[in-house]
Amino acid sequence: MTPSDLSSLINTEAHKILADRQLDVTVLPEQVVVERPRNPEHGDYATNLALQIAKKVGMNPRELASLLVDALSAHDEIATVDIAGPGFINIRLAAAAQGQIVADILAAGTTYGxxxxxxxxxxxxxxxxxxxxxxxxxxxxxxxxxxxxxxxxxxxxxxxxxxxxxxxDHGRQIDRFTNSLIAAAKGQPVPEDGYGGDYITEIAANIVAQEPGVLQQSEPDMR
Structure with a gap:
C-alpha cells in the first residue's frame, strides 16, 4: 500500500461515514494528506482529516476520528490505527501491505510509476x-x-x-564582462559596472597565455 493508496482508502471511508449520516461530503478534500509522523513510534503515517473537516459538518474531531479508526481497522492492510491529541490519526501498515509495494516495484521494473x-x-x-x-x-x-x-x-x-x-552570451552584461577581462589582462582597474574577483584575473591570464597577441588586436566597440 502506497501513501496514495492509503490516502484514497481514508477518503473512501470518510465519504461513507459522512454519507451514512447525511452530512455534507463536499467538505472532503480532493486528496487526503497522509504524512510520516516525526516520531516513528507513532506509526507509519498520520492524517489530520478529522480535524480538518469535523467542525464543517458539526462533529467533534475526536468523534469523527474514532469512526475513521473503526472503519480503517477493518482493512487487512492496516495493522494498527489510533487517535492522538485532539483528533490526529496514526496508522501503521501491516507487513504484507508494505511488502506488496516492493513486490509491485520489482514486477514493474523500469516502468514502475x-x-x-x-x-x-x-x-x-x-x-x-x-x-x-x-x-x-x-x-x-x-x-x-x-x-x-x-x-x-x-x-x-x-x-x-x-x-x-x-x-x-549577448548583450550589455557580456560587454561588461568583456571589458573587465580586457582591463584585467592589461593590469588596469575594474571598469565602472565591471566584474571583479580572482576568477576574472584567472580567465584573462589564461586567454593571454593561449593568445599572446590578443591585446594587440583591435578592440571591439563596446559602446
Whole structure:
C-alpha cells in the first residue's frame, strides 16, 4: 500500500461515514494528506482529516476520528490505527501491505510509476541556465540535479519533454564582462559596472597565455 493508496482508502471511508449520516461530503478534500509522523513510534503515517473537516459538518474531531479508526481497522492492510491529541490519526501498515509495494516495484521494473497523466503534452523545461559572467557554484549543480529529475518525472508521466539550458552570451552584461577581462589582462582597474574577483584575473591570464597577441588586436566597440 502506497501513501496514495492509503490516502484514497481514508477518503473512501470518510465519504461513507459522512454519507451514512447525511452530512455534507463536499467538505472532503480532493486528496487526503497522509504524512510520516516525526516520531516513528507513532506509526507509519498520520492524517489530520478529522480535524480538518469535523467542525464543517458539526462533529467533534475526536468523534469523527474514532469512526475513521473503526472503519480503517477493518482493512487487512492496516495493522494498527489510533487517535492522538485532539483528533490526529496514526496508522501503521501491516507487513504484507508494505511488502506488496516492493513486490509491485520489482514486477514493474523500469516502468514502475509510469503513467499517461501528461500524454500528448509538450513541455519545455529550462533549468540551470547558469550566469555566463560568473563562476558556476553549488547552487547551479543542485538545480541541474533537480531539473533533470523533474524532466524524468514529467517524461514518465507521458509528456514530450524538451530540456533547455539557456546560455545568454549577448548583450550589455557580456560587454561588461568583456571589458573587465580586457582591463584585467592589461593590469588596469575594474571598469565602472565591471566584474571583479580572482576568477576574472584567472580567465584573462589564461586567454593571454593561449593568445599572446590578443591585446594587440583591435578592440571591439563596446559602446
Amino acid at each position: 509510469h503513467n499517461s497523466l501528461y500524454s500528448g503534452e509538450r513541455i519545455n523545461l529550462e533549468f540551470v541556465s547558469a550566469n555566463p559572467t560568473g563562476p558556476v557554484h553549488l547552487g547551479s549543480t543542485r538545480w541541474a540535479a533537480v531539473g533533470d529529475s523533474l524532466g524524468r518525472i514529467l517524461a514518465a508521466c507521458g509528456a514530450d519533454v524538451t530540456r533547455e539550458y539557456y546560455f545568454n
